[in-house]
Amino acid sequence: MSTYPRHRTTCRLCDSGQLELVVPMTPTPLADAYVPREQLAEIQPCFPLDLYQCRACGHVQLLDVVDPRLLFGQYSYFSGRSGGLVRHFQQYAESVLQKTVPAAGSLVVDIGSNDGCFLRFFQERGLRVLGIDPAQNVARAANEAGIETLAEFFDGALAERLARERGRAQIVAANNVFAHTDEMAEMADAVQTLLADEGVFVFEVSYLLDVIDHLLLGTIFHEHLCYHSVTPLDAFLRRHGMELIDVQRVTIQGGSLIGTAQRVGGPRKSTPAVAELKALEDRRAMHDPATLKAFSGRIEAVRSDVSSLLRRLQDEGRVLAGFGAARGGTLLIYHFGLGNRLRFIVDDSPDKQGLYSPGFHIPVLPTAALYEQRPDDAFILAWVHSRSIIQNHRRYLDAGGRFITCFPQIEIVTRDSPPPDPHAAVP
Numbered sequence: 001m002s003t004y005p006r007h008r009t010t011c012r013l014c015d016s017g018q019l020e021l022v023v024p025m026t027p028t029p030l031a032d033a034y035v036p037r038e039q040l041a042e043i044q045p046c047f048p049l050d051l052y053q054c055r056a057c058g059h060v061q062l063l064d065v066v067d068p069r070l071l072f073g074q075y076s077y078f079s080g081r082s083g084g085l086v087r088h089f090q091q092y093a094e095s096v097l098q099k100t101v102p103a104a105g106s107l108v109v110d111i112g113s114n115d116g117c118f119l120r121f122f123q124e125r126g127l128r129v130l131g132i133d134p135a136q137n138v139a140r141a142a143n144e145a146g147i148e149t150l151a152e153f154f155d156g157a158l159a160e161r162l163a164r165e166r167g168r169a170q171i172v173a174a175n176n177v178f179a180h181t182d183e184m185a186e187m188a189d190a191v192q193t194l195l196a197d198e199g200v201f202v203f204e205v206s207y208l209l210d211v212i213d214h215l216l217l218g219t220i221f222h223e224h225l226c227y228h229s230v231t232p233l234d235a236f237l238r239r240h241g242m243e244l245i246d247v248q249r250v251t252i253q254g255g256s257l258i259g260t261a262q263r264v265g266g267p268r269k270s271t272p273a274v275a276e277l278k279a280l281e282d283r284r285a286m287h288d289p290a291t292l293k294a295f296s297g298r299i300e301a302v303r304s305d306v307s308s309l310l311r312r313l314q315d316e317g318r319v320l321a322g323f324g325a326a327r328g329g330t331l332l333i334y335h336f337g338l339g340n341r342l343r344f345i346v347d348d349s350p351d352k353q354g355l356y357s358p359g360f361h362i363p364v365l366p367t368a369a370l371y372e373q374r375p376d377d378a379f380i381l382a383w384v385h386s387r388s389i390i391q392n393h394r395r396y397l398d399a400g401g402r403f404i405t406c407f408p409q410i411e412i413v414t415r416d417s418p419p420p421d422p423h424a425a426v427p
């Protein structure tokens with residue numbers, strides 16, 4: 001039995017002990033642990049969130065592991081509630097179907113299937129679908145919506161049972177979970193057990209190159225243990241009997257990678273994209289710790305700018321609120337020293353309203369509070385959505401409010417600022 005939290009000492013992909021601290025971060029509580037009023041007396045522990053790089057294979061990862069039962073038992077995020085994500089999953093599912101052309105009745109298994117919104121597109125095409133998600137509440141919602149879902153953790157024993165009882169799967173999917181387990185080797189072996197000889201394993205993960213280029217600080221949280229790049233990932237899959245045959249960069253969540261793998265020597269040809277991205281990673285020296293340390297330096301430069309700005313705003317007596325009770329906001333609040341400065345946080349989602357932020361317990365109010373309480377400035381915590389937040393709340397600017405965005409650099413947006421460029425690169 002493992003005890004948590006624990007600090008591993010070997011690379012999650014290749015087992016090497018040559019690990020180097022490349023991006024030190026401020027410890028935070030679990031990023032999504034917004035609490036109700038009844039729990040305000042409980043202190044929420046902070047866990048380390050430092051990024052390390054393996055000098056043997058280049059893989060970037062967290063080494064501090066929090067109890068997965070704490071992280072995934074009651075997950076509050078429902079994919080199907082986000083229109084953008086549903087459209088993305090639809091396009092993604094269609095491209096998988098086009099590439100793989102599975103026979104009617106083939107089995108599709110989605111690991112970390114959430115509310116079933118990805119599987120639905122396969123079910124509509126006459127395929128058998130099965131979701132696996134350890135969060136009881138999302139599994140229940142998926143079952144009620146007609147997507148059969150097991151509320152279990154995916155492991156070797158479950159993979160064997162499913163292969164025996166239902167046959168092996170033509171498509172195994174793992175979206176945003178193939179970076180969320182400490183037991184990557186066990187997970188890859190379990191996928192292989194479940195995968196039909198001619199089947200494909202498709203997965204979506206946040207892409208390290210985008211994390212670096214777009215300073216995607218919001219992707220750094222305790223569930224997200226692996227920050228994948230193609231070179232170490234392909235080597236890892238090969239050690240577990242699979243090979244990458246395609247990779248595609250997509251803009252979802254600020255920049256992600258959709259990987260397609262098959263059993264080594266399977267029937268499908270690899271696309272040039274795999275070699276192309278490996279070459280790009282080489283050119284960008286992504287597996288050299290100096291590159292990640294430079295990334296850390298850019299974060300520290302923003303942090304120092306934010307801290308001078310906060311001092312200035314405090315001297316001027318301005319009231320500051322936060323915008324977006326997003327998971328990614330927790331690290332910003334801790335790393336940038338916003339915890340004692342935000343009077344409240346506003347969020348559009350009724351699920352978050354009335355709760356309190358992880359650790360600092362800043363109240364989350366409906367966005368109407370921007371207009372009723374009129375804070376002088378609103379610091380955008382859900383900063384990948386800065387553009388749409390600013391567009392949707394012109395009225396706050398018109399009334400004299402200001403938005404503060406901090407990436408790629410600090411910007412104070414007022415009613416006189418030019419509208420954001422809709423064609424600007426993501427984010």
Ligand SMILES: [Zn+2]
Pocket residue numbers: 011012013014015016054055056057058059
């Ligand atoms: Zn490694």
